[in-house]
Amino acid sequence: MNEPIIRFEGVVKRFGELTVLDHLDFTVDPGEKVTIIGPSGSGKSTVLRVLMTLERINEGVVYVDGEPLWHEQGAKGLEPASEAHLRKMRQKMGMVFQHFNLFPHMTVLRNLTEAPRYVLGLSPREARQRAEELLELVGLSDKAEAFPSQLSGGQQQRVAIARALAMRPKIMLFDEPTSALDPELVGEVLRVIRSLAEEHELTMLLVTHEMDFARRISDRVCFFDQGRILEQGPPEEIFSSPKEQRTREFLHAVLHPEE
Numbered sequence: 001m002n003e004p005i006i007r008f009e010g011v012v013k014r015f016g017e018l019t020v021l022d023h024l025d026f027t028v029d030p031g032e033k034v035t036i037i038g039p040s041g042s043g044k045s046t047v048l049r050v051l052m053t054l055e056r057i058n059e060g061v062v063y064v065d066g067e068p069l070w071h072e073q074g075a076k077g078l079e080p081a082s083e084a085h086l087r088k089m090r091q092k093m094g095m096v097f098q099h100f101n102l103f104p105h106m107t108v109l110r111n112l113t114e115a116p117r118y119v120l121g122l123s124p125r126e127a128r129q130r131a132e133e134l135l136e137l138v139g140l141s142d143k144a145e146a147f148p149s150q151l152s153g154g155q156q157q158r159v160a161i162a163r164a165l166a167m168r169p170k171i172m173l174f175d176e177p178t179s180a181l182d183p184e185l186v187g188e189v190l191r192v193i194r195s196l197a198e199e200h201e202l203t204m205l206l207v208t209h210e211m212d213f214a215r216r217i218s219d220r221v222c223f224f225d226q227g228r229i230l231e232q233g234p235p236e237e238i239f240s241s242p243k244e245q246r247t248r249e250f251l252h253a254v255l256h257p258e259e
């Protein structure tokens with residue numbers, strides 16, 4: 001059995017009085033595709049933001065790829081991580097947000113080559129070659145010289161996925177990647193994510209409200225409630241025969257909103 005590539009141990013995250021992650025224990029295996037579902041405010045995005053080192057934790061330890069994320073091993077045990085450690089750890093992960101966050105003043109190609117060149121030290125030629133391969137993967141080879149404002153939301157989100165992949169992360173994090181899109185643009189983005197899900201090496205952690213999609217691509221679905229995992233299992237089990245009343249209520253509400 002492989003060591004998990006992501007491990008949350010007793011993680012607590014508070015915003016003032018509000019406890020958003022409540023002694024969370026959570027693991028993801030290498031190559032596993034895990035979807036997080038659950039009501040608004042249950043802490044789903046916070047899990048991804050903690051992993052991306054965008055939110056500090058108050059208690060517990062997060063391990064990524066065998067190393068503590070927010071800590072470093074010191075003489076007297078775990079100590080808060082240095083900025084250099086956080087930078088190194090961050091490179092293991094790529095994140096795609098709800099809003100695309102592309103660099104607006106750069107062409108699509110430069111959006112993809114900038115970090116590989118200046119963070120990973122690739123030559124201009126290597127960075128360009130990698131970018132072109134990824135644009136082909138997301139079906140946007142003809143948009144290399146376009147600026148983000150000249151693209152549709154779906155195209156921008158596909159560029160954002162390619163840009164994250166250009167850093168060759170071991171783990172891809174998706175935070176509701178289609179929720180800011182017009183309905184007719186959702187499919188093209190989901191198709192790209194689905195093709196990535198076929199990559200056995202890549203670990204994927206997704207927060208989504210697209211239940212059909214979660215059912216199709218996930219190895220495991222985790223239902224979050226009040227900062228903890230209330231229930232988790234293979235998608236067929238969670239969607240067809242959830243054990244917990246809260247999970248049943250949530251699924252009923254999202255699958256039959258008109259009732």
Ligand SMILES: Nc1ncnc2c1ncn2[C@@H]1O[C@H](COP(=O)(O)OP(=O)(O)OP(=O)(O)O)[C@@H](O)[C@H]1O
Pocket residue numbers: 015018020038039040041042043044045046047
């Ligand atoms: N920077 C912040 N300061 C204060 N409260 C915050 C902050 N970020 C998140 N929260 C609160 O933490 C709780 C959990 O937020 P989180 O974004 O993880 O929820 P979520 O499950 O992803 O919800 P949604 O589905 O609505 O995106 C929410 O109540 C939110 O208002």
